[in-house]
Amino acid sequence: MFLIIVKTEEEIAKKLWKMLDGLELTPGVYLTWAPREKIVKSVDAIKKDVIKRWEEEGKGPLFEAAVLELTEEQYKEVRPLARGVVEKIATAMLEEMERLLEKMRSGKDRSLSGWYRDLAKRYERLINITLALDIEPTVMGKLKDKWREVTLEAGRRLRKS
Numbered sequence: 001m002f003l004i005i006v007k008t009e010e011e012i013a014k015k016l017w018k019m020l021d022g023l024e025l026t027p028g029v030y031l032t033w034a035p036r037e038k039i040v041k042s043v044d045a046i047k048k049d050v051i052k053r054w055e056e057e058g059k060g061p062l063f064e065a066a067v068l069e070l071t072e073e074q075y076k077e078v079r080p081l082a083r084g085v086v087e088k089i090a091t092a093m094l095e096e097m098e099r100l101l102e103k104m105r106s107g108k109d110r111s112l113s114g115w116y117r118d119l120a121k122r123y124e125r126l127i128n129i130t131l132a133l134d135i136e137p138t139v140m141g142k143l144k145d146k147w148r149e150v151t152l153e154a155g156r157r158l159r160k161s
Contacts, residue, residue, distance in 0.1 A: 001133075002034070004029070004031075006063075020042055021034050025078070025082060040067070086126070090126060090137060096119060097147065100112065101149060101153055104150070
């Protein structure tokens with residue numbers, strides 16, 4: 001497990017984060033289980049982009065990164081923070097699933113497939129995070145049940161189309 005601390009513009013931090021699997025604990029602080037080689041490669045790619053911008057424009061963003069490999073003991077100390085972040089994401093996603101389900105059942109809006117696909121991708125990512133970090137807050141049970149409901153409703157909508 002690695003803790004990555006990044007000091008840069010939000011846009012650049014997001015670009016780095018898209019290259020890695022993990023969880024943003026707070027802005028600029030990420031927990032990842034990606035292999036060290038992938039982390040180093042991703043950080044180096046961002047550095048090259050930043051340097052290129054400085055060379056081309058004569059100015060550019062600040063980019064500083066620290067990659068810390070956590071011991072088992074250190075991870076245990078960070079784990080409650082990760083659990084809280086996962087719980088917050090899961091709770092928000094549960095509310096979003098409720099809204100999507102409501103829209104699907106109302107039958108008024110036919111263009112919900114994009115929303116459904118986006119939610120499916122984020123749901124899968126959250127499940128992967130809980131598995132990788134061995135964290136499963138109580139809200140995850142409700143979330144899984146709600147996802148089954150959403151998936152069944154989406155299936156019904158497809159059959160009707």
